[in-house]
Amino acid sequence: MKRHYFLFTLVVCSFSCVCQIGAKGRAMGSNTIGLTDAFSALNNPAASTNVQRNVLITDWENRYMVNKLSQSTVGGIFKVNNDRLGFSLYHTGFSAFSSSDFRLFYAKKISSKFSVATRLNLHHTFIPEQNNNIISISPDIFLHYEVNEKLNFGVNAGNLIPIHSESPSQQLIIGLAYYFSDKLTFTSDCIKIMDAPFSAGIGLEWSIKESLFLRTGLRNQPQINSFGIGYKKESFACDFSFSYIPIIGMSPGLSLSYVW
Amino acid sequence: MIYGAQVHAQIPLEREIESVAENIESEEGDLVQIAENLEIRREQKININTADRMTLAEFPFLNAFQINNILQYIKKNGPLLAPYELMAIKAMDLETAKQLSEFIYFGSGSPKKIPWKKMFKYGRHNTLTRWQRVLNEQEGYKRRRVYESTGESQGTHYLGDPNRFFARHRFTFSRHIQMGLTLEKDPGEPWQNPIGFDFLSGHIAIMDVGHLKRLVVGDFQAQFGQGLALWSSMAFSKSAMTLNSQRFSRGVYGYTGADENRFFRGTAATIQWGKTTVSGFYSNKGFDASIPSNDPEVRNGLQWSGLHRTPTELANKNSLTIQTIGGNIQRDFGDFHLGITAVDHQLASPIVPPDQLYRQNQFRGSHSQNLSMDYQWVLRGMQFFGEVAKNERGAWAQTHGVYVEVDQQLIFNLHHRNFSPQYDALFMAPFGESHGKGNGERGTYLGFEWRPFSKWVTHAYADHYQFQWLRFQAGAPTKGVDYLWQTEYIHDKNTSVYFRLRWQNRDINGENEQIIRPLANESRGSARLHFSHQLDRWVFASRLEMSRRNYLEESQNGWLIFQDLRYHFLRVPLVLTMRYALFDTDGYAARIYAYEHDVLYAFSIPAYFSTGRRMYLLLKWKTGKKIDLWLRYANTHHHGTHTMGSGLNTIEGNNFHEIKVQCRLKF
Numbered sequence: 001m002k003r004h005y006f007l008f009t010l011v012v013c014s015f016s017c018v019c020q021i022g023a024k025g026r027a028m029g030s031n032t033i034g035l036t037d038a039f040s041a042l043n044n045p046a047a048s049t050n051v052q053r054n055v056l057i058t059d060w061e062n063r064y065m066v067n068k069l070s071q072s073t074v075g076g077i078f079k080v081n082n083d084r085l086g087f088s089l090y091h092t093g094f095s096a097f098s099s100s101d102f103r104l105f106y107a108k109k110i111s112s113k114f115s116v117a118t119r120l121n122l123h124h125t126f127i128p129e130q131n132n133n134i135i136s137i138s139p140d141i142f143l144h145y146e147v148n149e150k151l152n153f154g155v156n157a158g159n160l161i162p163i164h165s166e167s168p169s170q171q172l173i174i175g176l177a178y179y180f181s182d183k184l185t186f187t188s189d190c191i192k193i194m195d196a197p198f199s200a201g202i203g204l205e206w207s208i209k210e211s212l213f214l215r216t217g218l219r220n221q222p223q224i225n226s227f228g229i230g231y232k233k234e235s236f237a238c239d240f241s242f243s244y245i246p247i248i249g250m251s252p253g254l255s256l257s258y259v260w
Numbered sequence: 261m262i263y264g265a266q267v268h269a270q271i272p273l274e275r276e277i278e279s280v281a282e283n284i285e286s287e288e289g290d291l292v293q294i295a296e297n298l299e300i301r302r303e304q305k306i307n308i309n310t311a312d313r314m315t316l317a318e319f320p321f322l323n324a325f326q327i328n329n330i331l332q333y334i335k336k337n338g339p340l341l342a343p344y345e346l347m348a349i350k351a352m353d354l355e356t357a358k359q360l361s362e363f364i365y366f367g368s369g370s371p372k373k374i375p376w377k378k379m380f381k382y383g384r385h386n387t388l389t390r391w392q393r394v395l396n397e398q399e400g401y402k403r404r405r406v407y408e409s410t411g412e413s414q415g416t417h418y419l420g421d422p423n424r425f426f427a428r429h430r431f432t433f434s435r436h437i438q439m440g441l442t443l444e445k446d447p448g449e450p451w452q453n454p455i456g457f458d459f460l461s462g463h464i465a466i467m468d469v470g471h472l473k474r475l476v477v478g479d480f481q482a483q484f485g486q487g488l489a490l491w492s493s494m495a496f497s498k499s500a501m502t503l504n505s506q507r508f509s510r511g512v513y514g515y516t517g518a519d520e521n522r523f524f525r526g527t528a529a530t531i532q533w534g535k536t537t538v539s540g541f542y543s544n545k546g547f548d549a550s551i552p553s554n555d556p557e558v559r560n561g562l563q564w565s566g567l568h569r570t571p572t573e574l575a576n577k578n579s580l581t582i583q584t585i586g587g588n589i590q591r592d593f594g595d596f597h598l599g600i601t602a603v604d605h606q607l608a609s610p611i612v613p614p615d616q617l618y619r620q621n622q623f624r625g626s627h628s629q630n631l632s633m634d635y636q637w638v639l640r641g642m643q644f645f646g647e648v649a650k651n652e653r654g655a656w657a658q659t660h661g662v663y664v665e666v667d668q669q670l671i672f673n674l675h676h677r678n679f680s681p682q683y684d685a686l687f688m689a690p691f692g693e694s695h696g697k698g699n700g701e702r703g704t705y706l707g708f709e710w711r712p713f714s715k716w717v718t719h720a721y722a723d724h725y726q727f728q729w730l731r732f733q734a735g736a737p738t739k740g741v742d743y744l745w746q747t748e749y750i751h752d753k754n755t756s757v758y759f760r761l762r763w764q765n766r767d768i769n770g771e772n773e774q775i776i777r778p779l780a781n782e783s784r785g786s787a788r789l790h791f792s793h794q795l796d797r798w799v800f801a802s803r804l805e806m807s808r809r810n811y812l813e814e815s816q817n818g819w820l821i822f823q824d825l826r827y828h829f830l831r832v833p834l835v836l837t838m839r840y841a842l843f844d845t846d847g848y849a850a851r852i853y854a855y856e857h858d859v860l861y862a863f864s865i866p867a868y869f870s871t872g873r874r875m876y877l878l879l880k881w882k883t884g885k886k887i888d889l890w891l892r893y894a895n896t897h898h899h900g901t902h903t904m905g906s907g908l909n910t911i912e913g914n915n916f917h918e919i920k921v922q923c924r925l926k927f
Contacts (some may be wrong), residue, residue: 111795113795142754145793155802194842197844198819
């Protein structure tokens, strides 16, 4: 049974770079690289330069309804003049396996419509049965630019230059966010991880009212169908997500954010 | 913004170059002359009101319809006065008009004449030097190192070092005098006496002096008609520029390219009396040809790579001398244009192709002749063009086409070619599937350009062809189809996106398990989505492309995703270009080509295959008015492999590094 969980975790962690995106992003099929919101600390730190206030976030997901596979994340974005400094701390695991990431980023506004961010990731994986304690470091580069008031693009070159063999796989994510109006947002990301199949998806967010959001998304590799709702009140926001991967099952998630 | 205009001037040319590379399956073509001509025109703009067809043909972004319409418009309405007036010309779109504006001025008469004695004062010199090298040790050099240190031979090896050196000097005076000198040593080639460089080329050209249109002494190109009888340089084939099936010949002109075989050496001249133009040339040049081991008196065939790295390649260098005499007469009858071309090649050694059935119709012997007649006829909204040719064996080849402008938004291009299996020419480049060879091809091509709404343009073509004789990898007459669809949205001068679909199906040899090898069907498909945007001094380009190849019930798929970034520094004259790409293909058959920015006059269109990453950095530094410097570093990583490349180019490991440094001096 423990090996079962271990295999599941390995499968999931191979996608972990993308899964650490918050409930809103998961509800939109993990198509978030072009978005600008409180969860840019996780999705695209370059976009955080457009977030005008400091942010604290926390995220939790109960993957496949298996408690031992749950993951949790905390993070924040802090204003430094026109630039941003931020972090995120991620953890998942149980007695036979645990994985943690600490990520620190710096985002700089190059022009009114273009921002760049660099992020340093510290990964730690521990498998007691094999007495395996793996620590690796990887750098990421993010870009975010506005084509016009409706269309934004985001790019992530993950683990741009592998520092050592235990580093995560290199990846390239290119995506967009198109704002049809204040109420309707369309997103789409293309993801290529070096040793994984090509993945593409689309996401949609609809603002029913000023503070209530409905979201849905699709992705092909792995095949994910997702939906969720969000509620925003003044400085607080709360998001729920439900992601379904065929055969493996449903994963509910919850995110909270606070801005000041 | 100047740099913005430069970016957009290159994009359609980049796409056409990509298509050329995909069709000829080559990673580096000699497109130097095309790029250099554009550079010369940028510096020495032409007067659009006095430009002739030959001059306009130098701009690869102009299609046949546009060239003819420009000439017709000026003829009927008088000189063009300003850039905006270009939009009044039929079939001219905004993007092409802007590109053309970079290279022209709107003069009313002849340009101011500069006395000849001031040639050296007002003439312009342009010197370019380049060094490039693969930083890994390739197998060919490893064997050379072992052989030189121990005397132990591990098979054939490269004779020279891995450095590539290229140098070119060009002198131009007004539009009347041009001199060029090119030196090149490819990687692996040994330094040779007396000058060291493996390749040396030069010419002196005098242009537009009275009736003398052109006089070239030295190395030159010759292009006439539709490429059936004589076309010594490379020519674009099928591409997303779907209205470019007509060839626009430039006659004879000085050669400044880097291709070591596709040119002539001798003397050429073109004289014009009124509406009649007469060209003649003589060439006596050595070409690379393979020498069979059992009969050194004959040659198996011409070789075009220009590489002389191994003892065999060096032995084949310039091993076949060909004397060529040729001429062309052209006459303009208003809307009708007629040309006649004749060429005669005398080979110092006979060509005897290897004894394989598919080579049965290839040229053999010591004497080759071609005679052709080409025409162009403009009739209301239609333009007819074509050529009929015959060779010394009495075999015929013909190509005919027509452009039809249905309205301002829709133009069709219909083209039919029919080459007898016995027809060929030593230097030919007709439009078709066979990339510059006859091969008994017969086919019909239908392309169109459609602009249904402003900002939207669609290009598409369908080509059905067959080969009436065997070919390499096809042991019987075969047929095939080639379809392309491309839709582009040009939001404004800064932003565009295009989507392209392509599908090809052809017959090639099947499994080699039977006495008579049956044909099998091979299909290839690709889909591409490309977005580009300019934001102030930044230029972004993103691409997603997938490919698929089916053969013998086996499929290979491929993916490519890349992000380009270019930045023009503000305080220093630096331009930085970079790319980060990830690719994943099931094998070489599903490879994907993608154009890369390179140093000036160098073209890089690598094939992305296997699983891995590629990135490059290109830095251009304009140190002053006279000196430009370039530095390029490229790295390719293949995931999970222990070697890269094949044969003598194999390297140990899975990271491939290459560097280029180039300097240009203008004075």
